[in-house]
Amino acid sequence: AQKITQTQPGMFVQEKEAVTLDCTYDTSDPSYGLFWYKQPSSGEMIFLIYQGSYDQQNATEGRYSLNFQKARKSANLVISASQLGDSAMYFCAILTGTASKLTFGTGTRLQVTL
Amino acid sequence: DGGITQSPKYLFRKEGQNVTLSCEQNLNHDAMYWYRQDPGQGLRLIYYSQIVNDFQKGDIAEGYSVSREKKESFPLTVTSAQKNPTAFYLCASSRQVFGTEAFFGQGTRLTVV
Numbered sequence: 001a002q003k004i005t006q007t008q009p010g011m012f013v014q015e016k017e018a019v020t021l022d023c024t025y026d027t028s029d030p031s032y033g034l035f036w037y038k039q040p041s042s043g044e045m046i047f048l049i050y051q052g053s054y055d056q057q058n059a060t061e062g063r064y065s066l067n068f069q070k071a072r073k074s075a076n077l078v079i080s081a082s083q084l085g086d087s088a089m090y091f092c093a094i095l096t097g098t099a100s101k102l103t104f105g106t107g108t109r110l111q112v113t114l
Numbered sequence: 115d116g117g118i119t120q121s122p123k124y125l126f127r128k129e130g131q132n133v134t135l136s137c138e139q140n141l142n143h144d145a146m147y148w149y150r151q152d153p154g155q156g157l158r159l160i161y162y163s164q165i166v167n168d169f170q171k172g173d174i175a176e177g178y179s180v181s182r183e184k185k186e187s188f189p190l191t192v193t194s195a196q197k198n199p200t201a202f203y204l205c206a207s208s209r210q211v212f213g214t215e216a217f218f219g220q221g222t223r224l225t226v227v
Contacts, residue, residue, distance in 0.1 A: 006156075045206070045218035052213050100162075102159070102206070102208070103159065104158075105156055109154075
């Protein structure tokens, strides 16, 4: 079975500061992919970043980077220079090679303040 | 424009009625998914399909049914057996190439009245 755990129900960060959203995962499959999505209040799901289990380097996409620590089974999302528009729910998800189903965590609500 | 379309955006259902949520994609994706989201909660997988005429139960399939007769379409029926169907339903699709992200529809908000 595969599982994602997000232990931070809510986070606050000041504008222009960096913030780290935690994600740990559990799978026995050596081949897997980790995804982060953003969900604004409108409800749409916006893909942010992807990390493969065999990728040697941490993924980066603009202001988003993924701190991938394979031995600890963690895939934390780092948002640099936070903006007011970053206020949203953030979900971590895993897709394994054998299960072929995309499983999400419970999410973290990020609030960016002035 | 390629994308994934869910309809309707809002749906009201009387208790005891079945209702079908539509999900159509023109991205030529093989895999499609249905998720349920309750207020302030994460996404829970209802059903998923990797190929036409085949689908698997997710974590909360009871009270739901699906079909996959065409690659583009993956409708979800919420049956009267679903005890608490009021929720936000999201459909997604992805290529079968490992590592590609899933694309989501805009969602359907179902309310039982």
